[in-house]
Amino acid sequence: MNKQIINDKRILSILSAAAFLSVLDIFIVNVALPTIKKELHSTDADIQLVIAGYLLGYAVFLITGARAGDYYGRKKVYVISMCCFTLASLLCGIAQTPLQLNIARSLQGISAAFMVPQSLAYIQMLFPDQRNRAKALGFYGGVAGVASVIGQFLGGLLPDIHFSNELFSHLDGWRLIFLINIPLGIVAAYSANSHLKEHKLLRTGSFDVSGVILGSLALLGLIYPLIRGRELGWPLWSLVLLGSSFLLLYGFVKNQQAKMKRGVCVLIDFRLFRYSDFRIGLFIALFYFIAQDSYFLITGLMLQDGLNISSSETGLLFVFQGLGYVFGSVGSLVLIRKYGKKVIQLAVLLMMVSLVLHVFLFSEAKVDWYLSYPLLLMYGVGCGAVLPSIMSLALQRIPADLAGSASGLYSTIQQAAVALGIGLTGGIFFSFLSEGTSKIDYINAYMGATGLNILALMCVLFFLYRFPGLNGKEKIPGVKCK
DSSP states (O other), X not given: OHHHHHHHHHHHXXXXXXXXXXXXXXXXXXXXXXXXXXXXXXXXXXXXXXXXXXXXXXXXXXXXXXXXXXXHOHHHHHHHHHHHHHHHHHHXXXXXXXXXXXXXXXXXXXXXXXXXXXXXXXXXXXXXXXXHHHHHHHHHHHHHHHHHHHHHHHHHHGXXXXXXXXXXXXXXXXXXXXXXXXXXHHHHHHHHHHHOXXXXXXXXXOOOHHHHHHHHHHHHHHHHHHHHTTTXXXXXXXHHHHHHHHHHHHHHHHHHHHHHHTTOOOSSOGGGGGOHHHHHHHHHHHHHHHXXXXXXXXXXXIIIIISOOOHHHHHHHHHHHHHHHHHHHXXXXXXXXXXXXXXXXXXXXXXXXXXXXXXXXXXXXXXXXHHHHHHHHXXXXXXXXXXXXXXXXXXXXXXXXXXXXXXXXXXXXXXXXXXXXXXXXXXXXXXHTSSOOSHHHHHHHHHHHXXXXXXXXXXXXXXHHHXXXXXXXXXXXXXXXX
16 A cells, blocks of 8 residues: 555656646746847847747647547657657757747747646546545646746746856856756656556547647637737737637637537547536636736836846745745645635635735835745745645546546646736736836836736636535546547
8 A cells, every 4th residue: 555655656746747847937937038138139029939939839739739648648648748848948958049949949838738738637547536636636736836936936046147167158047947957857758658657548539630720720829919919019910810719719619519429539528518617617727827827927027127136036036935835735735625615715815915015015115125025925825725726626526538638628728828818917017118117117017917917816716606616526428439
């Protein structure tokens, strides 16, 4: 029994490497962007694509990545995608032009899109008991949350490193934010190949090529113009792409429904939406990640460019947010079992109050840093109680045969929400700076962008109120595809 527990922990650690690396590389560039722009002589659009290219590749291919694991084997896809992610990280670290960096970042995102769904699907299979699965998903979500904080810290610290040794004098510090992935990726790929067992392949039908094309084009048409359109003044092509994305999404849904009626395998199994907790869990994830991820972007910019704080000092401030996250995630595991979703609702309220206090703190003529540390700690406690739990709420009762489709769809919604948060909240932030870049302009920008994040968290509270609870039982009949 003890050997089995040790083995389960080892496997869970191996699978959590996907969450750690994929989330780390979303956040690690935020604080480092000003340094990268200077060193590579990049434009604002080039730097925006450092984030957008990764998210775009991630979101567009997530559903495809989940289905690929079912069809070709989850172990094989996980190991290969981990190797590709490691190689793409090397290409990022040695990039000499903005174009090279952005192409490598897109490859990182695509690799993560194939890597992450396999890890979530493995957890669904390896922990069939609902309670153990909830614990495993909570640990997995906790690793992802910690990675987001570590990413902010390292993104601030590493660019300030300068090598005096002649051998490494040509190695700029910002390149380390990508190169640190290489040893981690090698160890993770080797461990996965050694310890993971391949599951039974689900090659009961042909791969859904038309679904892949329609779904990918729909997400691409939605996310890309949202990120680039505002910066370019909403040219006609961006509006056309946005409009066509909804038509493509409608065509994708009809395509999938028609294939399900014929018993043909599809990318999204619409039986998932018969689970009320899964449906509502997707809305909770959507609005939460709009607020959560854009917070790091606008707060990092406010601290560095608005308040003239160095990148390393900015990274250090986020350590306190990380400490709060650890406290919140550990404490919430016990409290949620006793009090249920009320704990998560209170944590969201704590985040909202903290954001209001952020605005007041940064608006002062002289920022009191002794107040900023406990304030970021307070926000982190709220994040820690919410982030690991919402994944469990959505996925904990999904049966093993729907695990790949469920994890892919959840992760797609999550990454689409990240992109929406950067596009919408970031768009509001930068629109306030179009007339000037004084401290007052930054304060107004931060106030407007934070207001949208508070509104998103209010939506999270609404859907948490509508959530059916933690003890419901629903059975969905299985359907074989041909």
